[in-house]
Amino acid sequence: MFSISAEQLSVLLVKRPDAEPEPYPGRWALPGGFVDVTQDATLQDCAMRKLHVKTGVDAPYLEQLGSWGGATRDPRGWSCTHAYFALMAAPAISAKDEGSSPSEWVPVETALRRRLAFDHNAILEAAVERLRSKVEYTSLPAFLLPVPFTLPQLQRSYETVLGRALDKSAFRKRMLDADYLEEAGMLTTDQGRPAMGYRVRNRERAVVFPRGFKSGEAPG
Amino acid sequence: MFSISAEQLSVLLVKRPDAEPEPYPGRWALPGGFVDVTQDATLQDCAMRKLHVKTGVDAPYLEQLGSWGGATRDPRGWSCTHAYFALMAAPAISAKDEGSSPSEWVPVETALRRRLAFDHNAILEAAVERLRSKVEYTSLPAFLLPVPFTLPQLQRSYETVLGRALDKSAFRKRMLDADYLEEAGMLTTDQGRPAMGYRVRNRERAVVFPRGFKSGEAPG
């Protein structure tokens, strides 16, 4: 689960219980859990359920990332995990409001420097790589903003994920030419001229642009 | 497992046993099977093993496609499958040389019209869609050819997958500018001028071009 927190691309981590029978006690991990065959009709349903429990968010952008399976990734034996990645607006309140287990939004660079539970470092790396590469040629960063948002805010969202500046004029042309945004009234900001607010027309799927940004990495 | 057979993008199908205890007896299905935790260290290893058993091919292009899990996809109960797709050169001999179970290379359009076992129609659709969309901006069709191959052959491979003609000059510029091919001596053909043979430098991963072909669908 990704969001922009403190001007940085951040990921939600949960702390594993300290109790010994569980593997990796006390370690930070990506949110997850076991499929419950009594309530999860599909893998996607399971991911949605976990996500709702953790964040209260109902309809984020959700995409299957991949599956990791093998003999050594869990000390309890051969196991397989199904990773999804979700994009959502920065939560107003910190994620810790559940009494259950501690969780926090951590900038991805920080998270990757920690030794996460299981093979979650590898999974997070893959997720960040996929996100960064898709941001070069899709509208994904729009899902990291609360609606409505302005084009300058959207541009900052792109720049935050990509870690480099983009040209304003070219950026606006790309977004408006793709015709995936609809106007949602003027928004006044703290300072300066107000800007048009937008929302994405179809929150189910991202828009794909015909090419990436200049000198941008190509999709993987 | 995809290949080009009879000038068409084709997929390997296997016939399920007629014995009743097995679900979907006698139906055509995508090749697959259960993970064997005693010999498959990872999911990827398992996919490689299945592929080798079915086709004898050792090092094709292999990519994880996605996972399908749910309560209704297998009559025996909640199940999860991990789909990979492989690209390989057209096998000289038909795939049926195993005495085990009947299998055949079928053009994808034909295969999709059949009622395959399980949810394999959906999986095959996803695979074809992924392949077609990635062909717009990657070097994937190079893996569908025996090496060495000529640029005209490579172009036909692209055109076969995409189902439309490409401009020769632009195509050659794209391939050679990407610098992912190395020369492998002249090849004489049945008729006309001989052509330079090429092989891909790195068979592990596909090359990504900075943009798609004109009017091509964008990557998904």
Add this chain to the structure above:
DNA sequence: TCAATAGTGTCTATTAGACAATATACT
């Protein structure tokens, strides 16, 4: 010499980006 295919050259329309200029808010 002809048919067939491989390979190259030229021109043009498109467009992403650089960057300057203008517009609109608040103080």
Add this chain to the structure above:
DNA sequence: AGTATATTGTCTAATAGACACTATTGA
């Protein structure tokens, strides 16, 4: 007015595609 930000316009360099042309083989 002056500052800060949003939005638009102009110019240019890069390039993909259209298409004509040349090159090299065998019959």
